[in-house]
Amino acid sequence: MTRNAVDVPVALLGYGTVGAAVHRLLDEQGDEIERATGHRLRVVRALVRDVDRDRPCSPGAGVLTTDFATIRDDPQVRLVAEVMGGLDPAGDHVVELLRRGTPVVTANKQLLARRGPELFEAAAGGGVQLRFEASVCAAIPVIKVLREALVVTNVHRVLGIVNGTTNFILSAMEGGQTYAEALAEAQRLGYAEADPAEDVGGLDAAAKTAILATVAFGSRVPVEWVEVEGIEGVTREHVAAARAMEMHVKLVARATLVGDLVDVRVGPALVDARHPLAAVEGAFNAVMLQGDAIREIMLEGPGAGGIETASAVVADMVSIVGTTGTGFLQNDPVWRELGRLPAGELASPWYLRLEVEDRAGVLARLAQELAAEGVSVARLVQQPADGHAVLHVVTHEAAQGGLERALAAIRALPESRGHASALPVVSDRGVEELGWA
Template sequence: MVSVDVPVALLGYGTVGAAVHRLLEESADEIERATGHRLRVTRALVQDTSKDRGFSPTPGVLTDDIGDILGDPSIQVVAEVMCGVDPAGGYVLELLRSGRPVVTANKQLVARRGTELFEAAAAGGVQLRFEASVCAAIPVIKVLRESLVVTNVHRVLGIVNGTTNFILSAMEDGRSYADALAEAQRLGFAEADPTEDVGGLDAAAKTAILATVAFGSRVPLDWVEVEGIEGVTLDHVVAARALDMHVKLIGRATLVGDRVDVRVGPAFVDGHHPLAAVEGAFNAVMLHGDAIREITLEGPGAGGIETASAVVADMVSVVGTTGTGFLQNDPVWRTLERLPPGELASPFYLRLEVEDRAGVLARIAQELASEGVSVAQLVQQQAEGRAVLHVVTHEAPSGRVDAALAAIRALPEARGESTAMPVISGRGVAGLGWA
């Protein structure tokens, strides 16, 4: 077989971009044997061409002028590994419209501008691939779009942010939130400004992408209800352990009839659930469907080389398929409505701090009952003139739980902060022994 030379370009040459270039060179022979193509980086867009790089390209590869890529008809595939929505979005749109396939690792770009990106890819007759935008080396997009295309996936659960999972795992070892975050930053798992990770925004973008692909319907990022882990304390971690649970930041996408609910937030995860065992900076995604029951994919979800491996795999898929390939088509094929906020039902864990005196427990029970929230288990602890109530509810709509919690916070007997977290378990409250 005669090898086909494929000039490629990179938008961005930081940690991921340099790793992509290195993998393409180190794996060139394997890629050629598998596809008959030899991918060769000829251009890489950077802000500063004089900056030292982890993997130095040959002279002339680096450029700070996007025109050197847009105007070069020899470039056949482009990998976008920049940060942010702009100017990356404009560059990708131009490339797709000009008939160049693009591989991207940019979750915010895909989540926020997916509609116009796929329209541009269709108009240009080329592929847009985005495996690396969700869980780096874990091939969940490929599995959803190809292997499970007819399985009617109706629920996606995921630990899709390694930074927050590392922090919560460290808190299980007794570290405070602040200490765990500092350790994550020292080890390079968290940025100097960790807001996007700990605030749940990173996980929200990834969950919106997963929901879009899994359900075949555009799920806008603003549909995702988001709560970060800033409010998680060691008290929550200790309470979870007492219930044989673990606190995790969970992305959830649920298909309810012809409506979709998507949310990200901390949850109490049953110790027997597959996601409970995911520790450190690892990611995992669980898919539920009619034909598969459940499948869990787990692995490193971040890191330069891990993300680069997914980018390279997508580039190989582009050159290894004929025509526009399977992934040319927009994954959206139907229109679903958003499930009204507050309607998705779940068991909940409530942590309530109240004045320790007669009649308070009855007031709490009354507020819960008035919203139709049934208590499955209640444990009371004494704490310096206060009572800390640990309540596990039967399944209830989140809006009803939020309303009951607001009423409890407004009681004159309320002390401290009262919080609620959903409980995730495949066994249900009865199976957990709380009914």
């Protein structure tokens, strides 16, 4: 330590993969952090369930504890990083620390999405910072960009791939694997948990989308507002149909500001091959920000992994010690109250998959049902299949509600077979540019 460096004892809530990586980065990059901030961050406590469990690396004598009070009541601890995950007891621990005047960095997306107002109220009451970059897209600094670089920009849309597990699976399916094969491969490589439900069901992406929308629009967006659909229903047929139309299937997170109303959703979508998100492959994430002054910015990078998440945690810790006393980012990002766009009102181009009897007059009947709800066809591809036909349809932009009513009417037709389904289409090009007009 240099002569004028300030020693900053820190504590970790959790010492798993991420916690150990945070400790290692603070040790390995200590000189660089000190040169940048004049502070030397030193881990003195780490909360765990079992101090005797075997760990790949030793945190040092006396660091591990099972008693939260030893961290909460330790006057030398000046900063805490929460990397234990889950809502309980992590949430109560973080609230206690903030109220007592201890700044906190968290990587916990579910905690931020579900208890954000309480956490920021506690931070304001304690007069300390709460930072959460690692809760969304790990090493990609999208929260920092939104809160600092774009503070005076009217961001009206956030579009992204925010879950590396599902993007890996869908990329593998494009390579020819089935959903089950791709999931098994993701689990083997450590991209997916043994129980992957939160990832493949879209819940992980939904929490991240709620956080992004809250920060981008300056209004509380509860996770309950996010319309969620996972990738379990995506088949190789969807992938093949997308390829035939020069598209890719992606799990897309979208937050859209429409006047004073917000629409937030996560679900599979067909992404035009020329759209920037189409090129995001494997376990990578990307977030596109669109606004009045910036037009469009995209941030891309690894969105998961212990060292990637740890790097974002450490960056937030460095930011806190570098801005102590300024109150920067301790305040709730919410400064206004926006409503939720009524269900079904958001418009989009759509991809439809329909199964019908292969006989004269059926296409006209389908077109009639779509037109009755204001849905017009931009492109249609027909495939014969055992006495019936599978239709792959791309529509012009249409409101979701009208599309869903048209699909319900089509399903009720005697000529209809199977389940008529729809996925939104993401493209910067109009149907004329795509050659579908």
